[in-house]
Each structure stands twice: as structure tokens, then as C-alpha cells.
Amino acid sequence: MAITAKGRATRQRIIEGAAAYLRSDDPAGVTLDDIRAITGTSKSQIFHYFPDGKEELFLAVARYEAGRVLDDQQPHLGALTSWAAWDRWRDAVVARYRTQGRNCPLGALMSQVGSTAGANEVVSALLSRWQFHVQEGIAEMQDAGLVRASVDADRVAAAFIAGIQGGVQVLRSTGSVAHLEAALDTLIDHLKG
Amino acid sequence: MAITAKGRATRQRIIEGAAAYLRSDDPAGVTLDDIRAITGTSKSQIFHYFPDGKEELFLAVARYEAGRVLDDQQPHLGALTSWAAWDRWRDAVVARYRTQGRNCPLGALMSQVGSTAGANEVVSALLSRWQFHVQEGIAEMQDAGLVRASVDADRVAAAFIAGIQGGVQVLRSTGSVAHLEAALDTLIDHLKG
DNA sequence: ACCACGGTGGACCAGCCGGTCCAGAAAACC
DNA sequence: GGTTTTCTGGACCGGCTGGTCCACCGTGGT
CATH class of the missing domain: 1.10.10 (Arc Repressor Mutant, subunit A)
Known part of the structure; x- marks a missing residue:
């Protein structure tokens, strides 16, 4: 049994x-x-x-929460094929973390469990999947001729991940989503050229 | 006595x-x-x-470490008046965190002390001063005609802070400074237009 | 020299917390 | 129905940790 x-x-x-x-x-x-x-x-x-x-x-618990992070951004994150889609995604991310406020489940977990190999692995895997979706979105926009080809999709996707993570961290300290919004808006502006 | x-x-x-x-x-x-x-x-x-x-x-200890963060970026951070200066600053930031590796003193402190009002205040103050310097740098570049006037200096400075914070956080999980570099380079690219 | 007060050492404590253990209830299998 | 295995409850423990206390030492002022 x-x-x-x-x-x-x-x-x-x-x-x-x-x-x-x-x-x-x-x-x-x-x-x-x-x-x-x-x-x-x-x-x-x-x-x-x-x-x-x-x-x-x-x-x-960390694995369980990590799964929810990306789910909360769907279906937008999986189909970043127009500027409207990017805007919806941006709004979904901001809304999620505004609701969450200072309490970041994964952040709290990481504080508790410290920096064990397993915990790092969970976070790394999440960030990797996250970045992959963003990169795909940029590439699709480039294919459609909406983003100039000179943009390094991989690098800018990494910048998005960093900006979001940092925005959330600032939110945890200050309680304001301003930095998260600034990061997302600035990077989307950058894509728009 | x-x-x-x-x-x-x-x-x-x-x-x-x-x-x-x-x-x-x-x-x-x-x-x-x-x-x-x-x-x-x-x-x-x-x-x-x-x-x-x-x-x-x-x-x-947090206050002591917070003081060092900005000191380590001087004199570059205080005089972002040319692209060469921005590059030197970028390199200084990356070098500092590459050396530091996964061990982020302030991050460790925050994990320990939790989210007390005092700790949040220290971090907020640091980020605020940090962002101010970046914003000043952007404004000076605009005055010199090196950055287009349509850039929102305050907002992009906030994006820098978010990007750096996130880059460091990713460094703590993955051990790689790639995200930090990507965030800085992408945002500087954005300023260059 | 003396005295008062700050500096120093370390034994001690109380509570918390992760983890163990065993006995009994419930369910699965024959 | 009986037996084996899993599920559940909760008492118990050992050690760690923040914090207290008090006695002693060193130093500075007069």
C-alpha cells in the first residue's frame, strides 16, 4: 500500500x-x-x-509556491506576442505583488531555510523558467518586426528578471510597488525603442 | 565619564x-x-x-554595512557625468558584488532581523540615497545633452535600483553576476537611446 | 592614595523548538 | 475476521539561545 x-x-x-x-x-x-x-x-x-x-x-512548500508564481502570470506570460499582451502581463505582475504586499511567501521561505542547495535549486529553476518565457516573448516580437533585431533577447530577459526581483524586494522593504512598476515600464520602453 | x-x-x-x-x-x-x-x-x-x-x-551592524555599500561605489557614483563614468560605475558595482559572491551582509542581516520597522528603515534610507545619486547622474547627462530629455530620470533611476537589487538577489541564489550585468547594461543602453 | 564608576568575565537560567518514541486507532489486504 | 501496515496523538527530551546577574577588575579624576 x-x-x-x-x-x-x-x-x-x-x-x-x-x-x-x-x-x-x-x-x-x-x-x-x-x-x-x-x-x-x-x-x-x-x-x-x-x-x-x-x-x-x-x-x-517552496516548490508548491514556486509553481504558483508563474501560474499567476498566465495566460499572459505564455503569449507575449503583442504590445497589448505585454501590458496585460505587466499589469498582472504588478497586481499580484500589490495584493501580496510585504509578505512574499518565497522570500520568507528563503529567509528561513537559508541558503541550502535545495532551496537555491528551487529558486534558480523558477527564475530560469520565468526568464525563458520572457525571452520567448521578445524573440516573437522580433520575428513579428515589432522589436528591433539588435536587441539581445537573452540579456534583456535577464534584465527583466532582475528588475522584477529587485522591485519585489524593494516592495518588501518599503511597501511600495513603484520600483517594480518603474523597472517593468522602463524595460518595456526599451523594447519599444 | x-x-x-x-x-x-x-x-x-x-x-x-x-x-x-x-x-x-x-x-x-x-x-x-x-x-x-x-x-x-x-x-x-x-x-x-x-x-x-x-x-x-x-x-x-546593518547601519555600518549600509554605509559601506555606497562608499564602495565612490567616487564613480557621485560623478556620473560622462559615459565613461557610467561604465566605471557599472564595473565597480559588478566587481564589488562579484567579490562578495553569495554572501550578502545586508541580505543576511535582513533575513535574521526579519522585517522590523528599524531594519526596513535602514534599507529604505540606503536605497533612497542610492537612487538619488543615479537620478542626479541621469539629470546631469540630460543637461549635457547626452541623454534625451524625454527620459524620466526619476523612474529610470528607480529601475536601476530595482535591477541592481534583483541582480544581487539572483547572485545570491545562482552565484552568477550575469543578471546584475544584464540589468545594468540594458538600462545604460536605454539611456544611450 | 583613594574612590567611584565604567568595563569585563562567565556562571546561570528559562523558554523554545526540532526531533524522538511509543501506543493506539483506522484502514487495507487476505 | 483477522492480521498487517499505515495513520494519528501527544508526551517527552536534549540542547541551544537570548538574556540576567553579580562579583571583580581597570581606569580616570581628585
């Missing part, structure tokens, strides 16, 4: 409960007991489903 | 020792005992000079 449906449900409940907690409260000092209380489980269950304890659980 | 020269020296030794520790080792779980050991002091001294304990000490 290995793992029953009930077990899988409990495991998922723990992940989603932890994710919800990270998203709401001040997640500076999340403790296993907090998660236990919120998810209505017991210590033994956490260690039953995540034998390596805190680190394994947090990594699972 | 209130506070003697010896006392001031000890206080400074604690701050600099803590800063050095944050810069070298994996600073995920810095403890007061670590700092005590490294600085060759005792618990009572730490609480003597920083009555509010860990938070006050870390805030002092």
Missing part, C-alpha cells in the same frame, strides 16, 4: 497550511508547532510525511 | 567583528555566542553596549 489516499491528503494539507501561514502572518519565526496547530495535525504526522523534518517540509 | 575611549573601541570591535562574521561564514544562524567568541568579548559587554540585545546590535 505504501501510501493511502488519506495519507496523501494529509500531506497536502500540511503543505497548503504551511503555505497559507507563510503568506499571512509575519513568517519570520515559523515553527513546526505553528504549522502543527494550523493544519490540525500532530508532530508525528509532520515527521511521518517529511522524514527529514523542517528542511524537507519547507522545500516542499 | 559616561563612556570612555576604551568602551567606544570595544563597541566598535563588536560591530566590526559581527560584520566580518556575517560577511564570511554562512550567516544563516548567527548567534550572540558566535559574535562573543569572534570579538573576544563576553555576554555582559554585548548587553552593556547594546541594551536591547540582538536586535539593537544587528541594527547597528
Whole structure:
């Protein structure tokens, strides 16, 4: 049997409960007991489903949250084929992080789990996929003759990723999305030439 | 006497020792005992000079590190009056963070101290000063007729800050300065028109 | 020389937190 | 129905960590 449906449900409940907690409260000092209380489980269950304890659980939550990041930007991110699409994407990104406010689930996770190899891998993979979509969008715009060919799609896509990440980080400190908007608008302006 | 020269020296030794520790080792779980050991002091001294304990000490270290950030970019950052100057500044920033590698002292501090009002204030002040210098540079380039007047200096300066912050954050995850370079180069390209 | 006050050392403590363990309930399989 | 395996509850623990306390030392002023 290995793992029953009930077990899988409990495991998922723990992940989603932890994710919800990270998203709401001040997640500076999340403790296993907090998660236990919120998810209505017991210590033994956490260690039953995540034998390596805190680190394994947090990594699972990080993967779960990382998946949501790109999903929240769809379908815009996957079809950056017109200036209108770019604008919609820009608005979706800004809206998402404005709603999120200072509480960045992934950022909080990274603060907690530190700089373990696994955590870095999750973030790197997310950023890589993200950048790939932007790069594809730039390339398609170039193919359509809407962006000049001299633009280095890979490099500018990397600049977008950096700008977004930095904008979000500034948001976490200052509570303002101005920098995020400035980065996106300036880079889109740059594409427009 | 209130506070003697010896006392001031000890206080400074604690701050600099803590800063050095944050810069070298994996600073995920810095403890007061670590700092005590490294600085060759005792618990009572730490609480003597920083009555509010860990938070006050870390805030002092954050202020100390924040001061260094802009200093490391001088004199370039203060005189962005030619394209050559911009390039030198760009190189200085990249060099600084390439040397620093994954260990970002301020980032580590922020992870530790969480999102207290004081910490946010220190970071906000730093970013604000940083952005001001960039904005001044853009304005001077515009006055000299080297950058078109249609550029919104304030907005592009904000994009620079976001791009740099994001580039550094990506560096912390992936160990590569590529994103930082991409952000700086793309934004400078944008200024060049 | 003396004294007062700041500087220093380090033992000590209380609470928290990740992690262990075992006993019992529930479910799956025969 | 019985047995085996998984799921669940919760008591328990060991050690770490921020913080306290007090006794002693060093220094500066007079």
C-alpha cells in the first residue's frame, strides 16, 4: 500500500497550511508547532510525511509556491506576442505583488531555510523558467518586426528578471510597488525603442 | 565619564567583528555566542553596549554595512557625468558584488532581523540615497545633452535600483553576476537611446 | 592614595523548538 | 475476521539561545 489516499491528503494539507501561514502572518519565526496547530495535525504526522523534518517540509512548500508564481502570470506570460499582451502581463505582475504586499511567501521561505542547495535549486529553476518565457516573448516580437533585431533577447530577459526581483524586494522593504512598476515600464520602453 | 575611549573601541570591535562574521561564514544562524567568541568579548559587554540585545546590535551592524555599500561605489557614483563614468560605475558595482559572491551582509542581516520597522528603515534610507545619486547622474547627462530629455530620470533611476537589487538577489541564489550585468547594461543602453 | 564608576568575565537560567518514541486507532489486504 | 501496515496523538527530551546577574577588575579624576 505504501501510501493511502488519506495519507496523501494529509500531506497536502500540511503543505497548503504551511503555505497559507507563510503568506499571512509575519513568517519570520515559523515553527513546526505553528504549522502543527494550523493544519490540525500532530508532530508525528509532520515527521511521518517529511522524514527529514523542517528542511524537507519547507522545500516542499517552496516548490508548491514556486509553481504558483508563474501560474499567476498566465495566460499572459505564455503569449507575449503583442504590445497589448505585454501590458496585460505587466499589469498582472504588478497586481499580484500589490495584493501580496510585504509578505512574499518565497522570500520568507528563503529567509528561513537559508541558503541550502535545495532551496537555491528551487529558486534558480523558477527564475530560469520565468526568464525563458520572457525571452520567448521578445524573440516573437522580433520575428513579428515589432522589436528591433539588435536587441539581445537573452540579456534583456535577464534584465527583466532582475528588475522584477529587485522591485519585489524593494516592495518588501518599503511597501511600495513603484520600483517594480518603474523597472517593468522602463524595460518595456526599451523594447519599444 | 559616561563612556570612555576604551568602551567606544570595544563597541566598535563588536560591530566590526559581527560584520566580518556575517560577511564570511554562512550567516544563516548567527548567534550572540558566535559574535562573543569572534570579538573576544563576553555576554555582559554585548548587553552593556547594546541594551536591547540582538536586535539593537544587528541594527547597528546593518547601519555600518549600509554605509559601506555606497562608499564602495565612490567616487564613480557621485560623478556620473560622462559615459565613461557610467561604465566605471557599472564595473565597480559588478566587481564589488562579484567579490562578495553569495554572501550578502545586508541580505543576511535582513533575513535574521526579519522585517522590523528599524531594519526596513535602514534599507529604505540606503536605497533612497542610492537612487538619488543615479537620478542626479541621469539629470546631469540630460543637461549635457547626452541623454534625451524625454527620459524620466526619476523612474529610470528607480529601475536601476530595482535591477541592481534583483541582480544581487539572483547572485545570491545562482552565484552568477550575469543578471546584475544584464540589468545594468540594458538600462545604460536605454539611456544611450 | 583613594574612590567611584565604567568595563569585563562567565556562571546561570528559562523558554523554545526540532526531533524522538511509543501506543493506539483506522484502514487495507487476505 | 483477522492480521498487517499505515495513520494519528501527544508526551517527552536534549540542547541551544537570548538574556540576567553579580562579583571583580581597570581606569580616570581628585
